[in-house]
Amino acid sequence: MVSSRPAAGARSRPVSLRRRGPVLERAILEAALEQLSRVGWNGLTMEGVAAGAQTGKAAVYRRWPSKEDLVADALQAGLPTFGEAPDHGSVREDLYQLCRRMRDAMYSLPGAALRAVVHECDGPTAERFHGLIFSGVIEPSNRLFGEVVCRGIQRGDVRPDATGELVFDVIPALMMYRSKMCASEWPDEDIAEMIDRVMVPLLRARPV
Amino acid sequence: MVSSRPAAGARSRPVSLRRRGPVLERAILEAALEQLSRVGWNGLTMEGVAAGAQTGKAAVYRRWPSKEDLVADALQAGLPTFGEAPDHGSVREDLYQLCRRMRDAMYSLPGAALRAVVHECDGPTAERFHGLIFSGVIEPSNRLFGEVVCRGIQRGDVRPDATGELVFDVIPALMMYRSKMCASEWPDEDIAEMIDRVMVPLLRARPV
Numbered sequence: 421m422v423s424s425r426p427a428a429g430a431r432s433r434p435v436s437l438r439r440r441g442p443v444l445e446r447a448i449l450e451a452a453l454e455q456l457s458r459v460g461w462n463g464l465t466m467e468g469v470a471a472g473a474q475t476g477k478a479a480v481y482r483r484w485p486s487k488e489d490l491v492a493d494a495l496q497a498g499l500p501t502f503g504e505a506p507d508h509g510s511v512r513e514d515l516y517q518l519c520r521r522m523r524d525a526m527y528s529l530p531g532a533a534l535r536a537v538v539h540e541c542d543g544p545t546a547e548r549f550h551g552l553i554f555s556g557v558i559e560p561s562n563r564l565f566g567e568v569v570c571r572g573i574q575r576g577d578v579r580p581d582a583t584g585e586l587v588f589d590v591i592p593a594l595m596m597y598r599s600k601m602c603a604s605e606w607p608d609e610d611i612a613e614m615i616d617r618v619m620v621p622l623l624r625a626r627p628v
Numbered sequence: 629m630v631s632s633r634p635a636a637g638a639r640s641r642p643v644s645l646r647r648r649g650p651v652l653e654r655a656i657l658e659a660a661l662e663q664l665s666r667v668g669w670n671g672l673t674m675e676g677v678a679a680g681a682q683t684g685k686a687a688v689y690r691r692w693p694s695k696e697d698l699v700a701d702a703l704q705a706g707l708p709t710f711g712e713a714p715d716h717g718s719v720r721e722d723l724y725q726l727c728r729r730m731r732d733a734m735y736s737l738p739g740a741a742l743r744a745v746v747h748e749c750d751g752p753t754a755e756r757f758h759g760l761i762f763s764g765v766i767e768p769s770n771r772l773f774g775e776v777v778c779r780g781i782q783r784g785d786v787r788p789d790a791t792g793e794l795v796f797d798v799i800p801a802l803m804m805y806r807s808k809m810c811a812s813e814w815p816d817e818d819i820a821e822m823i824d825r826v827m828v829p830l831l832r833a834r835p836v
Contacts, residue, residue: 597801
């Protein structure tokens with residue numbers, strides 16, 4: 421993941437630091453993520469990104485002909501790495517750990533940039549970014565949910581038909597909804613409450 | 629609810645139609661909803677609203693000193709009316725009917741305007757609109773979900789502890805999430821699938 425840069429940099433006068441190639445490119449991508457997370461898709465300008473990366477506008481345009489191309493590469497560079505599915509022997513604990521990882525990714529700088537794009541973009545721009553978000557965020561996290569649920573089914577603490585997209589969407593949907601509507605930042609105790617009040621009852625095997 | 633106006637009106641030259649008082653105000657509020665649903669919070673301008681309402685900018689500013697004031701009144705005027713909770717004798721059918729009503733409100737012109745504001749606004753602006761959305765949309769719809777669930781508990785087809793905000797948030801959260809991430813417009817069959825695969829298993833009473 422690309423790390424944060426101080427926002428103050430965005431306000432200083434562009435200064436050539438004589439960086440070249442990958443080092444300069446990385447600084448530009450980081451500045452793009454910082455701009456996205458702070459001023460959103462609509463507020464992001466190539467000038468602002470150049471200032472944030474302490475380079476000139478030409479250095480940005482030379483590599484990325486449009487704001488859309490730049491943002492696509494910046495989001496790609498900032499995609500979270502999800503690792504392996506947790507395996508603690510209970511669906512409750514595994515989901516809890518997985519949700520904490522998702523929360524950390526969501527509130528990282530690249531996560532904030534991704535959310536800005538999700539919320540603001542419509543039309544053909546949205547389609548391009550949604551493709552990236554699907555393959556880089558939704559599919560990998562759904563795969564981990566799927567693994568956790570499958571192990572639960574094998575163990576017998578999850579009902580065998582608790583699979584499918586709609587079930588796997590409940591956690592990211594609640595996380596997005598309450599982040600937007602209640603400004604929730606999903607502290608650990610709220611994650612635990614979501615698992616206990618929603619996911620465990622939704623998934624649990626019915627006694628026969 | 630305030631109804632739709634042709635988008636073409638926004639592009640024509642302002643013409644005084646000599647409307648006064650409530651008639652002109654209503655036209656301005658309708659134009660504001662139309663602008664919000666089409667170009668969002670960031671794209672909305674007082675000039676655009678005036679053009680859409682076929683009046684002058686001064687007529688808008690005379691009533692609403694800021695874009696924020698105008699949008700707050702437009703959203704208020706367009707709030708959905710939810711009516712009584714459905715009561716068909718089964719939690720499945722009641723939730724299905726309630727979700728169809730929510731979907732219709734969500735994809736109406738005022739619903740699209742509300743979603744634009746939810747997604748785009750941050751900071752103090754967001755707080756003001758969130759208050760309106762809470763009291764005008766979330767609280768009334770949660771009250772209806774609560775009634776449907778309570779009747780289910782009394783009938784015995786819903787578990788007694790299936791109450792609380794997080795459970796009631798699952799439906800609006802899934803509707804918002806899949807509308808954003810999958811461009812779903814929630815046709816009836818998708819609503820039925822959400823009820824059958826998520827809500828019925830989440831709510832149902834456990835056999836003893």
